[in-house]
Amino acid sequence: MRIGLIGTGRIGSFHAGVLSGHRDVGALVVADADASRAAEVARRTGATAVRSADEVFSGGVDAVVIASATSSHAALVGRAARAGLPVFCEKPVSLDLPGTLAALREVETAGSILQLGFMRRFDAGYTAARERVRSGALGRLHTVRAITSDPAPPPAAYLPLSGGIYRDCLVHDFDMVRWVTGREVVEVYATGSDAGPAMFREAGDVDTAAALLTLDDGALATATATRCNGAGYDVRLELAGDLDQISVGLDDRTPITSTEPHGPAPAGAPWPGFLERFAPAYAAELDAFLKVARGELANPCDGREALHALRIAEACELSRRAHRPVRLDEDELVTG
Known part of the structure; x- marks a missing residue:
């Protein structure tokens, strides 16, 4: 699978390490508002750094992992839904209910997959x-x-x-x-x-x-x-x-x-x-997401679950x- 990762801060950097070493990830593409940070994570993990989220979405990825600033989550979730891409998003989708509900409606309208990052479930x-x-x-x-x-x-x-x-x-x-x-x-x-x-x-x-x-x-x-x-x-x-x-x-x-x-x-x-x-729970939830994206596992934490x-x-x-x-x-x- 070719995975796009948006956001390479502390949790994004951790996710990059997990994904780059996963047996089912053939290629990892990373982007961050701080290009130098994305480049450093790419160097360390063997991923490919691109200049923006636009390049992630246009890069032929099979699924997207969102670990960017919270303010960007809802828009990126909606973009992934419209592109028909399974998406894993760190909590929260949005900092308020209207923003969260709007993003979830986009996912439901598109019939796409959204898994939220509540790692304690793993x-x-x-x-x-x-x-x-x-x-x-x-x-x-x-x-x-x-x-x-x-x-x-x-x-x-x-x-x-x-x-x-x-x-x-x-x-x-x-x-x-x-x-x-x-x-x-x-x-x-x-x-x-x-x-x-x-x-x-x-x-x-x-x-x-x-x-x-x-x-x-x-x-x-x-x-x-x-x-x-x-x-x-x-x-x-x-x-x-x-x-x-x-x-x-x-x-x-x-x-x-x-x-x-x-x-x-x-x-x-x-x-x-x-x-x-x-750390083991974070790795397990990404492993589950890859299975969900391939249709091998039911979504363990969809957007509606996180909404509660x-x-x-x-x-x-x-x-x-x-x-x-x-x-x-x-x-x-x-x-x-």
Whole structure:
């Protein structure tokens, strides 16, 4: 297969390495707004660098991977759809519901393929948790706790472009709550704190956030995130039922120290960031995309699936600003 990759920043560069070494990729074409960055990634991976996305689309590719700036995602997804090309796009399609819905309509009208980059669906721990929950091993699920903690804030210039902590960071946890439990979120109540670095206040964002989610069967889920977890990168999901409870992300690299006299030893080498923690999952989702593009696998995360997580994130942002519970069936969250 001949694959086009648009965007060669941190995640795009990682994707280039995976794709260039994949047994089913015969040629990789890369483009970036920063031509020198694309050229360097091409040199390192054996890909061919071109000057623009236009050249990717005119270069006879069989599928496209989008890892460019978020603001460009929706237009590129639409372009791939009109060209009849299967497309993998890093989340989100757009930073708002109207933009997301418009892009999804283009995909549906064209009858093309869009797979969204929710890599945790390909992580061994989350997959095992889903199987345990769906098998009934936990009994009636009553409590879910999702945690995402970054070791250090992103660059200040990134914050105004990110969509905020709910859309950029916690959206992965919202997707996992749905995917693992098989339930839908019906109401959220969210809050946040901007007491950390001033750049968060200046961007209208928060550095730490929490949300209480009510699921459609009455189970309760909490989702918390922070950009300032100096101990290291910490991503966990805890699920408790009336028969058993389990945890994803609890291992010898979890950056948490027990104060109990006989507790486990502190992690020796905490995960430094998301790429290191989820590297196998990122590779697995691209492998799945290539199978989807060849018609060998059903799409594991299409645009409509991703839309649910974005709606939860939108509801949380509305709840934080309005200081009230928000139901997912409120008009502006349904129609965008």
